[in-house]
Each structure stands twice: as structure tokens, then as C-alpha cells.
Amino acid sequence: MTEAATRAHSDAIDDAVEQARERFAARRPLTAALHDRAQRFLPGGNTRSVLYHKPFPLRIARARDAILEDEDGHRYVDLLGEYSAGLYGHSDQVVLGAMVEALREGVSRGAHTGREVDLAEAVCARFASIERVRFTNSGTEANLMAVAAARAFTGKGSVLAFRGGYHGGLLNFTAGPSPVNAPYDVLLAEYNDAPAAMSLLHEHAGSVACVLVEPMLGSGGCIPRDYGFLAALRSATEEAGALLIFDEVMTSRTGAGGLQGRLRITPDVTTLGKYIGGGSSFGAFGGRADVMAQFDPARTGALPHAGTFNNNVASMAAGLVGLTQVYPPDVAERHTAAGDALREELCATFRAAGVPFQATGVGSLLAIHATAAPVRSRSDLASSEPRLLELLFLDLLERGYYIAPRGYMALSLVLTPADLAGFVRAVDEIMMTRAALWPTS
Ligand code: PMP
Numbered sequence: 001m002t003e004a005a006t007r008a009h010s011d012a013i014d015d016a017v018e019q020a021r022e023r024f025a026a027r028r029p030l031t032a033a034l035h036d037r038a039q040r041f042l043p044g045g046n047t048r049s050v051l052y053h054k055p056f057p058l059r060i061a062r063a064r065d066a067i068l069e070d071e072d073g074h075r076y077v078d079l080l081g082e083y084s085a086g087l088y089g090h091s092d093q094v095v096l097g098a099m100v101e102a103l104r105e106g107v108s109r110g111a112h113t114g115r116e117v118d119l120a121e122a123v124c125a126r127f128a129s130i131e132r133v134r135f136t137n138s139g140t141e142a143n144l145m146a147v148a149a150a151r152a153f154t155g156k157g158s159v160l161a162f163r164g165g166y167h168g169g170l171l172n173f174t175a176g177p178s179p180v181n182a183p184y185d186v187l188l189a190e191y192n193d194a195p196a197a198m199s200l201l202h203e204h205a206g207s208v209a210c211v212l213v214e215p216m217l218g219s220g221g222c223i224p225r226d227y228g229f230l231a232a233l234r235s236a237t238e239e240a241g242a243l244l245i246f247d248e249v250m251t252s253r254t255g256a257g258g259l260q261g262r263l264r265i266t267p268d269v270t271t272l273g274k275y276i277g278g279g280s281s282f283g284a285f286g287g288r289a290d291v292m293a294q295f296d297p298a299r300t301g302a303l304p305h306a307g308t309f310n311n312n313v314a315s316m317a318a319g320l321v322g323l324t325q326v327y328p329p330d331v332a333e334r335h336t337a338a339g340d341a342l343r344e345e346l347c348a349t350f351r352a353a354g355v356p357f358q359a360t361g362v363g364s365l366l367a368i369h370a371t372a373a374p375v376r377s378r379s380d381l382a383s384s385e386p387r388l389l390e391l392l393f394l395d396l397l398e399r400g401y402y403i404a405p406r407g408y409m410a411l412s413l414v415l416t417p418a419d420l421a422g423f424v425r426a427v428d429e430i431m432m433t434r435a436a437l438w439p440t441s
Contacts, residue, residue: 133286139273140168164378278318
């Protein structure tokens with residue numbers, strides 16, 4: 001393309017995005033009014049950054065099964081699944097029933113309960129690396145505590161993490177280290193580059209307490225690990241006297257025993273969150289008994305781990321029935337296969353349409369990217385044009401499908417084959433309608 005043609009193409013994308021935003025706003029007067037009001041009390045009308053999008057964010061008034069309804073009465077098939085926490089859909093009767101029953105027995109108890117033992121037993125039975133577990137209120141907290149545990153256990157201070165990694169709002173490396181990250185000394189390596197990580201680890205063996213890694217880069221773009229990458233980290237951490245922490249907050253759903261079960265790699269510590277709380281606030285960190293024993297309060301000099309709501313009644317009750325009744329190992333395997341099939345279908349659709357898009361991910365966790373080039377690390381996404389993903393997001397909303405503005409999806413159990421087929425058709429239509437906007441190479 002000549003420079004003038006490139007500029008004209010870019011202007012055409014800007015115009016299309018602008019028009020799509022105007023169309024979104026025109027059809028949502030009640031949502032717009034709520035956004036205006038929200039801005040008087042919440043900075044930018046927002047209390048969770050990821051939910052913001054232009055011109056103003058969607059507000060969901062109610063949700064049932066896999067259907068969301070916004071404040072203006074528009075309905076959407078939900079393919080975002082609460083950024084993977086909504087695996088059970090919005091109204092699973094087993095989960096809701098267990099929560100209501102538990103809450104009726106008393107909301108806040110200020111004491112241990114039997115249910116936290118049941119959930120801990122179910123979590124330990126499910127994930128091979130977890131001999132002992134502790135609960136938190138979020139995945140962020142789980143990772144902060146896992147890092148703290150590793151630092152105390154090894155007597156070393158720094159953390160090796162990966163560009164594009166996301167371990168919570170205070171451990172966010174999706175666009176380099178976030179300015180609000182916890183002030184740990186963090187070394188960053190390229191995801192899927194085993195030699196680079198191993199040489200960093202070797203060089204800093206005296207100071208690295210742990211390697212913190214997602215077995216698939218989640219928020220960083222659903223980028224699967226290459227064969228051998230995680231196995232190399234497993235042996236290199238052992239040699240360096242550092243702990244290997246798998247952040248499975250997202251990926252624990254992608255197989256009967258989490259992604260670690262599928263890969264047959266056992267980290268020292270695993271962090272969990274999202275759907276395992278059945279839709280309520282949740283996080284957990286667990287692993288080797290000797291590492292976790294540091295938190296045994298009966299021990300002299302035990303590490304403290306506080307949290308008023310760590311064992312809250314709603315999360316414990318919902319989490320237990322979710323893991324044992326709604327998402328037992330065989331369902332996890334089937335759901336993972338269904339997600340793999342959808343991803344392949346999307347890729348086939350893009351290929352057939354001849355457009356430079358692709359879907360990446362593992363099982364029921366997927367992301368659409370506006371590039372056809374291989375995606376192995378976060379830097380490979382530099383050419384994926386965010387404006388095109390925003391356009392896809394807004395066009396899908398108009399057709400009644402909800403994904404994340406960045407192209408991310410987490411499939412719930414209540415999506416029907418018809419929902420998924422309709423979604424693929426909608427994507428295909430958008431690829432055709434907007435054909436002039438897609439890059440030619
Ligand atoms: N780790 C991973 C891999 C995540 O995807 C997330 C949330 N997107 C977190 C940690 C943080 O979890 P939470 O939002 O519950 O703090």
C-alpha cells in the first residue's frame with residue numbers, strides 16, 4: 001500500500017468505529033443516562049477498569065442462563081462468561097440453591113464452618129499439585145499470597161514473570177509492568193522463550209524466589225504455551241532453588257485436573273479463582289504441604305494470612321456444589337473439547353473468508369485477534385489492530401452477541417449448540433460486511 005492508501009484505510013477504520021459507537025449510543029438512552037449519573041460518584045463511572053469501553057459501557061440489568069439483558073432491554077447471548085468466572089451461567093439452580101440454603105443458615109459467622117473443609121477437600125482432590133490450600137477473596141490476592149509464601153519459603157526476594165502475564169490488578173504485565181503493581185522486584189522474560197527464561201533464572205538464581213506463570217497467557221491474549229516451555233521452567237526452578245507457581249485462575253477449567261493435569265506438570269504452588277467460587281468472590285492458593293505449612297497458625301512464627309471473607313458462606317457453598325456437581329471432571333473434559341471445536345470452527349471461518357483474523361486459546365477460553373501471523377507471545381499481537389476488534393465487538397452487540405472488547409471469550413456451560421452456531425454465523429457476516437476494512441496482508 002502507498003502511504004496515502006494506508007492513511008485512507010486508517011481513516012476508513014476510524015469512521016467505521018465512530019459510526020458504530022454512535023449507533024451503540026443512539027440505541028441505549030437509559031444506559032447513557034445511567035453512565036452520566038455514575039460519573040458523579042465513580043471516576044469515569046467505573047469501578048472495574050476492564051469493563052469500560054467507548055462511547056460508554058454496557059450495563060446489564062438482568063441475566064438468566066446464557067442471556068444478558070441491558071438497561072435498555074437489548075438481549076445478548078453471553079460468550080464472555082464474566083471473564084471466565086461465569087462458567088455455570090447466570091442462574092444455575094444447583095449453585096443458587098446451595099447459596100440460598102447456606103445463607104439461610106447464617107450470613108456471617110465469624111468462625112470456621114464445615115463447608116470450607118468440604119471445599120478444601122474437593123480442591124485438593126481435583127488439582128494434583130495442591131496438598132493444602134488457603135482461600136482468598138480474589139485471584140489477585142491468591143497470587144500476592146503465593147508470591148509471599150515463595151519469598152518466605154526460599155528466603156529470596158524477586159519474582160520471574162512473563163511479558164503479557166496477568167496475575168491480578170497488582171501483578172499485571174500485559175503492557176509491561178502496570179504503574180499500580182505491587183512493588184516487588186520482578187524480572188520479565190518473553191513467554192514461550194524457554195532459553196531466555198532459563199538463562200535469566202540461572203543468572204539470578206541467588207535472588208529469584210519464584211517463577212510465576214500462566215500455563216496459557218490469559219488476559220494477554222489466550223496464547224497457549226509451546227511444547228516444552230513449562231517443562232523447562234519446572235526443571236530450571238528446581239535447579240535454581242526457586243518455586244514454580246502456576247497461575248491457573250483462568251485455566252483450571254481446561255481439563256479434569258486443570259491445565260497442569262493435561263500437561264502432566266506439577267508446580268510447587270497453584271493459584272485459583274474465578275468460577276471456583278461459583279460466581280461469588282473467590283481466590284485460592286495451594287500446593288506443597290511444606291510450603292503451605294508456613295501458614296499453620298499453631299506453629300511458632302507462622303506467616304499470617306488474614307481476610308474477613310476468606311471463608312465466606314456464599315463462596316464456600318457455591319464453590320463446593322459447582323466443582324463437585326456442576327463441573328465434575330468428565331464435564332470439564334467435554335466442555336474443553338467443545339471449546340476447542342468452536343475455536344477451530346472460527347479459524348476455519350476466517351480462513352474461508354480470506355481475512356487476517358484468528359482465534360487462539362485452550363478449550364473454553366478463546367481470543368480473537370486481528371492478525372493471521374503466528375501468535376506465541378504478547379509481542380506477536382503488536383500487529384493486531386485494536387480498532388478492528390472494537391468494531392467486531394460493537395457489530396456483534398448489534399447482532400445480539402457479547403464478547404470482550406479485546407476479543408476475549410470464556411464459554412459457559414449453558415451456551416447451546418444453536419448459540420454457538422449463531423455466533424459463528426454472526427462473525428462470518430461481519431467479516432463479509434466489513435471486508436474493505438480488513439488489512440490485505
Ligand atoms: N490471574 C489470572 C490468570 C486472571 O485471569 C485473573 C483475572 N482476570 C487474575 C489472576 C485476578 O483475579 P481477580 O480478578 O479475581 O483478582
